[in-house]
Amino acid sequence: MNTRTDRRIRIGAGITAALLALGFLLGGILVLVVATDKAPDVVALLGDPYVRSILGFTLTQAGLSTLFSVILAIPLALALHRARFPGKRPILRLFLLPQALPVLVGALAVITVWGRNGVVSEGLAAIGLPRLDVYGLSGILVAHVFFNMPLAARLFVAALDRVPAEGWKLAGQLALPPFTVFRTVEWPALRGALPGAAALIFMLCVTSFTIVLVLGGGPAATTLEVAVYQALRYDFDPGRAIGLSIVQIVLTALVLVATLLLGRDPAGGFGAGGKARRFDAPNRLRDAGDGLVVILGTLFVVSPFAAILVSGLAADLWRLVSEAAVQEAAATSLLVAAAAASLSLLVSTLVLMAIEALRFGPRPGNARDGVRIGLETATSLVLVVSPVIVGAGWFLALRQVTEVLAAAPYVVVATNAVMAMPFIVRIVGPALRQANGETGKLAEGLGLTGAARFAFVDWPAMRRPLALAFAFSLALSFGDLGAIALFGSSDFVTLPYLLLQRMGSYRTADAAGLALILGLVTVMLMGLVERGFAGKEEPDL
Amino acid sequence: MTAERDVRSPSDRGDVASDARAALRLDDVRFAHGGAAFRFDLTVRSGEWLALIGPSGAGKSTLLDLAAGFLTPSAGQILMAGANVTRLAPAERPLSMLFQENNLFPQLDAFRNVALGIAPRLRVSKDERRQIEAALSAVGLEGYGRRRPAEMSGGERQRVALARAFLRRRPLILLDEPFAALGPALRRDMLGLLDALRRRDGAPPAAIVMVTHHPEDAASHADRVAYLQAGEIAAIGPAAAMLSGRTDPRVSDYLGLRSRKA
Numbered sequence: 001m002n003t004r005t006d007r008r009i010r011i012g013a014g015i016t017a018a019l020l021a022l023g024f025l026l027g028g029i030l031v032l033v034v035a036t037d038k039a040p041d042v043v044a045l046l047g048d049p050y051v052r053s054i055l056g057f058t059l060t061q062a063g064l065s066t067l068f069s070v071i072l073a074i075p076l077a078l079a080l081h082r083a084r085f086p087g088k089r090p091i092l093r094l095f096l097l098p099q100a101l102p103v104l105v106g107a108l109a110v111i112t113v114w115g116r117n118g119v120v121s122e123g124l125a126a127i128g129l130p131r132l133d134v135y136g137l138s139g140i141l142v143a144h145v146f147f148n149m150p151l152a153a154r155l156f157v158a159a160l161d162r163v164p165a166e167g168w169k170l171a172g173q174l175a176l177p178p179f180t181v182f183r184t185v186e187w188p189a190l191r192g193a194l195p196g197a198a199a200l201i202f203m204l205c206v207t208s209f210t211i212v213l214v215l216g217g218g219p220a221a222t223t224l225e226v227a228v229y230q231a232l233r234y235d236f237d238p239g240r241a242i243g244l245s246i247v248q249i250v251l252t253a254l255v256l257v258a259t260l261l262l263g264r265d266p267a268g269g270f271g272a273g274g275k276a277r278r279f280d281a282p283n284r285l286r287d288a289g290d291g292l293v294v295i296l297g298t299l300f301v302v303s304p305f306a307a308i309l310v311s312g313l314a315a316d317l318w319r320l321v322s323e324a325a326v327q328e329a330a331a332t333s334l335l336v337a338a339a340a341a342s343l344s345l346l347v348s349t350l351v352l353m354a355i356e357a358l359r360f361g362p363r364p365g366n367a368r369d370g371v372r373i374g375l376e377t378a379t380s381l382v383l384v385v386s387p388v389i390v391g392a393g394w395f396l397a398l399r400q401v402t403e404v405l406a407a408a409p410y411v412v413v414a415t416n417a418v419m420a421m422p423f424i425v426r427i428v429g430p431a432l433r434q435a436n437g438e439t440g441k442l443a444e445g446l447g448l449t450g451a452a453r454f455a456f457v458d459w460p461a462m463r464r465p466l467a468l469a470f471a472f473s474l475a476l477s478f479g480d481l482g483a484i485a486l487f488g489s490s491d492f493v494t495l496p497y498l499l500l501q502r503m504g505s506y507r508t509a510d511a512a513g514l515a516l517i518l519g520l521v522t523v524m525l526m527g528l529v530e531r532g533f534a535g536k537e538e539p540d541l
Numbered sequence: 542m543t544a545e546r547d548v549r550s551p552s553d554r555g556d557v558a559s560d561a562r563a564a565l566r567l568d569d570v571r572f573a574h575g576g577a578a579f580r581f582d583l584t585v586r587s588g589e590w591l592a593l594i595g596p597s598g599a600g601k602s603t604l605l606d607l608a609a610g611f612l613t614p615s616a617g618q619i620l621m622a623g624a625n626v627t628r629l630a631p632a633e634r635p636l637s638m639l640f641q642e643n644n645l646f647p648q649l650d651a652f653r654n655v656a657l658g659i660a661p662r663l664r665v666s667k668d669e670r671r672q673i674e675a676a677l678s679a680v681g682l683e684g685y686g687r688r689r690p691a692e693m694s695g696g697e698r699q700r701v702a703l704a705r706a707f708l709r710r711r712p713l714i715l716l717d718e719p720f721a722a723l724g725p726a727l728r729r730d731m732l733g734l735l736d737a738l739r740r741r742d743g744a745p746p747a748a749i750v751m752v753t754h755h756p757e758d759a760a761s762h763a764d765r766v767a768y769l770q771a772g773e774i775a776a777i778g779p780a781a782a783m784l785s786g787r788t789d790p791r792v793s794d795y796l797g798l799r800s801r802k803a
Contacts, residue, residue, distance in 0.1 A: 164642075164643040165643075166640045166642070166643035166644065167643060167646070169609070169611055169631065169638070169640070170640075170643075170644070170646070172610075172611075172630065172631040172632055173609065173631045173632060173634075173636075173637065173638060174632070174657050174658060174661055175632035175633075175661055176657065176661045177661055177662055179662070180657070180661055180662055180663060183663075184646045184648070184649060184657070185646065188646075188647070188648045277611070279610065279611060279630060279631045279632070281630060281632035281633075282630055282632075
């Protein structure tokens with residue numbers, strides 16, 4: 001095998017993998033539209049006042065969530081990057097946790113902290129102020145900021161880490177005051193990461209399902225996602241479900257196209273973070289401000305975790321874990337998560353290796369670039385079509401040919417697998433790109449192909465990020481409610497589905513206990529897999 | 542136990558009084574990183590030009606980073622003009638350092654990049670504006686003030702960095718191969734410019750510590766040459782003697798002069 005054949009195989013495999021993922025994402029809806037000949041009129045849909053109010057709320061909450069997440073993340077990222085204190089690395093790792101925490105657990109935790117009977121409300125009541133109402137827009141915003149502000153902060157810290165070391169050395173040697181450092185070094189770095197971070201968060205919030213399902217209150221605070229779910233699960237109105245799904249897909253596609261036209265790559269890339277050494281001139285005022293920002297930010301991120309722990313431990317955990325229903329749900333969840341994570345890793349890796357093969361090809365041409373951008377977009381397109389929309393499509397399409405519930409596990413596994421793809425691409429992509437830039441030409445020159453190339457170029461670069469990505473997708477699938485919400489039944493129950501059922505039947509103590517178990521398992525999965533896979537961390541200077 | 546082998550020139554009386562005003566003194570400075578241990582004893586006299594040579598990983602850049610305060614020694618003292626600077630932040634040390642690349646902030650034009658040397662808040666008085674423009678023309682970049690680093694050649698960018706370093710008027714300048722990427726003629730020009738600039742205005746010239754991989758650069762400008770190997774200054778002496786390869790077999794090995802001797 002020569003290097004050209006090797007490249008062809010990589011590209012072919014990547015395109016096949018991407019097409020499979022895309023086919024699954026859009027297949028359900030497409031089959032349905034073609035088979036039933038019920039192509040809905042999007043223009044007519046947009047004229048419907050009900051659809052318009054839901055669309056308006058979807059955009060409002062996503063816009064505000066993005067705004068608050070990004071605006072709060074900037075000072076936090078700056079303070080974290082600047083400050084030098086022993087707990088910095090653990091805090092940056094802590095900021096990974098909200099992504100690993102099942103959204104349903106996070107939503108429950110937000111209620112526990114910020115709800116009518118939550119800690120904050122108790123405090124306000126004690127000093128004679130009115131209690132907070134967490135249901136509706138405010139609760140949705142708090143939950144979205146809890147999940148996305150740490151993500152933005154990490155993306156910004158990573159951007160600051162990419163500043164050449166000389167930048168910080170110069171700033172230190174020239175004794176630049178904090179504002180000049182911000183203007184000359186920090187802001188240019190943040191500005192580069194800002195559109196990508198904002199677009200990613202906006203997309204996540206536009207397609208947010210669980211938070212709105214739990215915290216949204218009635219028709220005034222319903223998003224397209226939740227409306228699709230309700231149309232299928234409660235009203236059984238397939239026409240409206242398809243219509244709303246298409247509006248949602250068009251909306252998110254427009255957002256994606258807009259960000260691509262801006263020329264920004266929505267893939268931010270995030271690793272361990274906080275690696276750059278800085279030499280800022282001593283400044284006590286700045287240090288005090290940084291300390292305050294870090295403490296407040298960390299408290300905001302930690303408080304929901306503390307709430308889960310406290311209220312979960314108050315529940316009768318022993319009775320819960322010995323319950324057969326809980327054990328079965330846990331086993332189902334593990335199986336689904338392992339299958340989904342493995343599938344997702346395989347597909348994403350194939351696509352990523354094809355992207356690199358196209359990027360570093362010997363004859364860069366427009367056609368190659370087109371295919372590469374197509375593959376890159378395909379991995380991001382997964383963001384456009386959320387679990388509920390994919391599920392809705394397959395739910396209705398499968399109903400025509402088979403028993404939906406029999407196919408449910410496969411659909412849920414595949415849905416979870418494609419949902420993890422954008423995360424895997426974001427985590428593994430940058431490392432693979434760097435490795436191919438550094439040693440790709442060398443491998444080319446030596447004629448390394450197949451397994452040898454994989455072993456010497458791709459694997460060493462991907463090993464660590466892949467471990468992180470596997471842990472991520474495992475935790476993501478384990479805690480996901482979006483796919484199972486539509487397909488869950490008395491025969492197919494995962495832990496999040498069980499938790500939702502107990503919350504729905506107001507068994508609060510059970511819900512708190514299950515949330516603790518679910519949260520603990522995902523958090524431990526994260527740590528375990530990441531540590532088990534990865535080699536020793538390089539010593540930091 | 543010291544590996545320093547000081548080959549003293551006739552002009553080097555080595556009196557203790559001049560040590561107090563040494564531009565830089567490393568006194569048994571120790572540093573360890575990733576299995577490599579470094580230990581430096583060095584005195585750079587005021588106004589002296591010292592070249593550091595030696596194989597990669599010998600500790601040349603580490604020595605400069607320790608002096609500049611970008612690395613903190615595990616033991617030992619660093620003195621500048623008699624003052625102990627070991628615990629001072631880089632901003633508080635009387636020196637300027639030029640790196641191999643990224644000496645300029647990419648989104649600031651040449652004028653502002655130079656201005657940062659005397660006006661860290663970028664608020665420039667009329668007099669400072671005149672000084673900055675004079676510094677730019679002194680390095681041959683008159684009228685380049687509005688250009689950004691991306692619009693300049695590698696040599697022009699390093700000239701901007703030189704202009705800033707001289708505007709700062711620090712008694713010590715550390716060069717971490719800032720001209721290594723330039724061609725031989727351009728490199729010679731830059732070193733000539735550097736030497737002319739440091740003698741410009743009657744004040745005592747700044748001392749220079751320069752890392753280089755080009756013996757001819759050391760030969761044409763340095764007063765002394767220090768040879769580093771395995772984290773230590775293995776030999777130090779007048780440039781001509783050191784570069785002749787006759788003082789120390791390790792130096793002549795490094796310079797590739799061994800066969801000539803044999």
